[in-house]
Amino acid sequence: MSGRDLRDKVLGGVEHYSRKYLYDVLNSLVEIPTVSAWGGADMARGAGLVASLLKETGFNVEVKSEGGHPAVLAEMGEGSRSILIYNHYDVQPPDPLELWDSDPFKLRVVGGKVYGRGVADNKGNIAARLAALEALSPYIEDLDIKVKVIVEGEEEIGSPTLERIVAGNLEWFKADGGIWETAYVRRDGRLSISLGFKGMVYVELTLRGASRDVHSGYSPIVPNPAWRMARMLTIIKDESGRVLVPGFYDDIDVEFLKMGESLLELVDVEDLEALREELGLKGFVGDLKGYEALKALHLNPSINISGLYSGYTGKGSKTIVPSTASAKLDIRLVPGQDPNKILEKLLEHLKANNFEDMEIHVESMYRAGYTKPGAAIVKASTEAAKEAYNKEPHILPMAAGSGPIYIFTNIAKTPMTGAGVGYYGSKVHAPNENIRIEDFHKGVKHVALTIINFATTPLTRKA
């Protein structure tokens, strides 16, 4: 069979399967509330469903756990070139529930879009890749490739056991190229592919006052940890967005920054301006604009308050001096920053400012990772994107978001590119998460073409 014939046949299959996977398969994935922050029996149900879907597509499947939520590992083909596909079946909590227009755990199709928790992040991508792989499955031998799939269940809580799973199966995870969990369509219709993801330190900090909540008549004399929490937060970051922790910016990889800045020069900034307007914002942090905002978003580390709570947070009034105050902070790291060192610096800073009694709970901790733009898998996906989206993709040196990609790029030494079915309006991690149906179909085509391109073009080993 000629290359052209194979390509045409696969693309025929893509059209066929992409409908099936969008409705039936994605619905079955969304229906299981695999919220990793909640845990429970639904996690194993979710992993089981992914495993059986992969089996039906022709994969050999294994479910592995290193004490956390199970991960599904699957393999198809015996070819000389290997490609590794990464996804996760877990999702973010759906709250605030009252802001959803429909049940987050039922697929809702309306106005050319599908809604549900995880349709963009990341169950829609699982479905899209399964559709592409089902279309490719008859031709795996012709393409002389080996496809490996890892679908984990802990990405939204910082992938605490993924590194152990990879380290314990290092050879298996070493591949000639890989496809990371996402990519998304911009306002201009171009696919945005991120070649790296920031690292993460997610901590919950707690200050305590009295051993129990006390009637707030006592507030003139009983210390209130909420006031202290407010003071503590103000010494972590200033109004301009600059982190005040000494040494926080010290170890940033300058070579990465240079590469990143030059890639960002090719990216237009209209999406950022449109986002600002959609969010009803007068300006960004520190009044950043254009290229400067783009650089801050993709190349700066940051500290964010994801949650803050103390005392009575219900309806109406309750009058107490709360006994505790807590803040959930997510710290996003760029290449060069070591999560352990960063955490240590934060704690030293707080200690030096009389918060030595602060309690810390570490939710997750991992470093940033990235692939250089010259890698063969990046070229394969760039070419595939031109064809599937009919437009040149945007290549970002690093996403705004985090992901444990370093486990693949730094530990398994597998260069990674991106693919994905979400778009700028997908409301990832927020109520009414959604994807556009046309993006789903283009996304399936893009994955299939990336794999064909990768199988049929010369390799440039190592990112």
Next chain:
Amino acid sequence: MSGRDLRDKVLGGVEHYSRKYLYDVLNSLVEIPTVSAWGGADMARGAGLVASLLKETGFNVEVKSEGGHPAVLAEMGEGSRSILIYNHYDVQPPDPLELWDSDPFKLRVVGGKVYGRGVADNKGNIAARLAALEALSPYIEDLDIKVKVIVEGEEEIGSPTLERIVAGNLEWFKADGGIWETAYVRRDGRLSISLGFKGMVYVELTLRGASRDVHSGYSPIVPNPAWRMARMLTIIKDESGRVLVPGFYDDIDVEFLKMGESLLELVDVEDLEALREELGLKGFVGDLKGYEALKALHLNPSINISGLYSGYTGKGSKTIVPSTASAKLDIRLVPGQDPNKILEKLLEHLKANNFEDMEIHVESMYRAGYTKPGAAIVKASTEAAKEAYNKEPHILPMAAGSGPIYIFTNIAKTPMTGAGVGYYGSKVHAPNENIRIEDFHKGVKHVALTIINFATTPLTRKA
């Protein structure tokens, strides 16, 4: 019948009824979750129960509403001297529920104590006064008194409609003396009676960022209202507990302060030290000790954070830039401070510091009120306390807590004293709220004797 005979008969009745009211009646009151912050049908059920209990005791009863939760007004006797008894049937929310050792809405009797939401604040006092009134009811004519009872349902949300009810029935609320909702037993076994209560301004302040929660990858550029809230709170109060709002302390009534300070000199400070230890605190705010802590507690106005929330406050991690951050502040006022002016000063201060976009929701707002220690009703209750508790009571110029007593002392011009069944360990507004059974019985006796004393000693009109 001689005064001695009547007294003995009433005290016999007190012993009898105090058992009945502690178990059956208090249980029936606790079982209705009259959480005024929640509202709902239970409020009317609660008012209905109080009304029928008063009717059974021989009162003429009327239920009134000025658009809020209903208040029960009752009257018995036609005597020449009038006494007004104030209570509230509403309670604080029970949360955090997980810290209760039993259902907050079922009376639990164990180890000489009874537990349940409201047993101290304020349903136990309703039951105790009903017991005393049932014992007194055959002798109302002999005592030549008129007893008026008001039981409202909005105290815990700041009594928003009580003032309208009183203003609309001003003659009815004018009495020669009155008994306020509480008093409590100290560690030394002495009853602590407060002659005044602080005022209150309860507000919820909200800052907004983006129009929706955003994936926290955007945190380098999307403004996070939680950081701003932290900054805003730090300009409201300093570490020593001093309020930073300009003019906050300006209008405090100096004459009241003088009177208060001299009364507090008679109060011993051991209870405060014991409280500090019980709460596991190394020190009080600003390292206040002894008489200075006592003065701060009873004579200082204050601003407290009762609740603080932004973003994800659930289990585990969620990574968002929250779209809102809110703080519930309760501001306690002392005589001389005008709630409207104080609120205005706070808002001006925040506006002047670039928080002009802050949104405010006012939950409640009322001034402080107090009775001078020389009033006849205060003397009657002091003498009654010596007999019921076998110890001299502590007379405080003002409680640490708030209550709309000004409606009685300032508007209806009725001097008020206190009585109550709680003790230092009652955990008012907190999980495992409880009273001691022996305090309940003493409390019933104290109320009965206060009324007898008041009916039989010369009047000093006006507080």
